[in-house]
Amino acid sequence: MEKQIESAMKRGRGYWFVDGFTELFAGILFFILGGLTLLGGIVPPSSFLSQFISLAESAAIVKLLGLILAVLGLWWLKDRFTYPRTGFIREKGVPRAQLFVFLRNSILIAIVPVLGLIIPLFIVPAVRGAIFSMPVWFPPVLGIFWGGLCILLGRWTALRRFQLLGMVIMLAGILIGAWQLTLGLPNVPADALRGNILDPLPEALWPPLQESLSRMLAGVGIITMVSGIGFSVSGLVTFLRYRKENPVPYKEEG
Amino acid sequence: MTAPLSKISDVDRVIHEPSRLLLVALLSSVESADFLFLLKESRLTKGNLSVHLTRLEEAGYLTVKKSFRGKIPHTEFHLTLKGRLAFDEYRKSMGSILAANKR
Numbered sequence: 001m002e003k004q005i006e007s008a009m010k011r012g013r014g015y016w017f018v019d020g021f022t023e024l025f026a027g028i029l030f031f032i033l034g035g036l037t038l039l040g041g042i043v044p045p046s047s048f049l050s051q052f053i054s055l056a057e058s059a060a061i062v063k064l065l066g067l068i069l070a071v072l073g074l075w076w077l078k079d080r081f082t083y084p085r086t087g088f089i090r091e092k093g094v095p096r097a098q099l100f101v102f103l104r105n106s107i108l109i110a111i112v113p114v115l116g117l118i119i120p121l122f123i124v125p126a127v128r129g130a131i132f133s134m135p136v137w138f139p140p141v142l143g144i145f146w147g148g149l150c151i152l153l154g155r156w157t158a159l160r161r162f163q164l165l166g167m168v169i170m171l172a173g174i175l176i177g178a179w180q181l182t183l184g185l186p187n188v189p190a191d192a193l194r195g196n197i198l199d200p201l202p203e204a205l206w207p208p209l210q211e212s213l214s215r216m217l218a219g220v221g222i223i224t225m226v227s228g229i230g231f232s233v234s235g236l237v238t239f240l241r242y243r244k245e246n247p248v249p250y251k252e253e254g
Numbered sequence: 255m256t257a258p259l260s261k262i263s264d265v266d267r268v269i270h271e272p273s274r275l276l277l278v279a280l281l282s283s284v285e286s287a288d289f290l291f292l293l294k295e296s297r298l299t300k301g302n303l304s305v306h307l308t309r310l311e312e313a314g315y316l317t318v319k320k321s322f323r324g325k326i327p328h329t330e331f332h333l334t335l336k337g338r339l340a341f342d343e344y345r346k347s348m349g350s351i352l353a354a355n356k357r
Binding site for chain 1: 276280293
């Protein structure tokens with residue numbers, strides 16, 4: 001019985017995703033962002049396309065405006081399409097104490113790995129090599145983190161498709177890391193890593209650093225695009241099923 | 255009467271009815287929900303749903319807010335603190351009854 005009660009409670013939590021619109025919007029956004037990141041690394045830096053990509057990537061106002069328009073569009077669609085068909089709910093506000101715990105934990109989760117990487121950089125010179133092996137470890141870490149969030153969302157809302165998406169994203173991250181490993185790591189002269197970390201970076205380290213960064217960004221671009229495709233397909237399937245089940249707005253009988 | 259048996263007779267009968275239990279569970283995870291959402295999710299008839307909602311309102315477990323969305327009348331239902339506490343209490347007592355039964 002407890003399971004049935006839980007499942008009824010989760011229906012309310014997952015209602016925002018009932019029509020697939022959120023996934024479709026997020027999927028398209030991820031696909032564009034991932035595509036821009038990936039293209040930015042492939043296209044020759046001096047080309048016209050490269051200039052356009054770097055402009056699109058760096059123009060924060062365009063991204064912000066796009067995000068605001070997407071949210072407004074989402075509300076408009078829900079108001080016109082979803083609420084007349086299956087009803088309206090008002091989400092619960094988050095209590096301050098809960099919000100504080102969430103923020104504190106998020107900051108800790110963000111800070112601990114960064115400190116865990118930075119502190120050893122000062123102590124053990126060999127750890128500095130981690131920057132040059134980013135193409136191998138960064139995509140799996142990102143994939144596991146991002147996929148893990150999707151799985152948690154899936155559990156919270158009892159929507160299996162998010163758990164499946166989370167697993168796909170995790171797998172994509174791990175596969176990209178493995179693929180990058182088979183390509184080999186940038187060649188780094190071991191003695192160049194030994195200097196004082198606060199000194200300017202030795203010239204010998206610039207080419208491997210740039211290679212590492214561009215390969216890592218390509219990996220991030222692929223994960224973002226995979227997420228985008230996954231979310232878009234999931235959103236489209238959900239939307240088609242929702243429309244089939246609720247073809248017309250609800251009307252009073254008689 | 256043994257302790258678990260006395261607990262069974264103490265269970266909140268307003269919430270214990272399956273349809274009302276479903277409605278309270280649905281409302282417990284949101285701030286408020288409208289009639290159409292509850293109708294679709296519970297799959298009750300409109301008459302039945304109205305009766306159960308009225309019963310919950312009479313018990314002080316939910317409040318009703320009537321408004322307009324554009325020109326269309328819109329009714330939202332909100333679980334009160336009394337309703338939330340009663341729901342929590344019901345889950346606890348049913349949980350302990352079922353656990354005692356398993357032992």
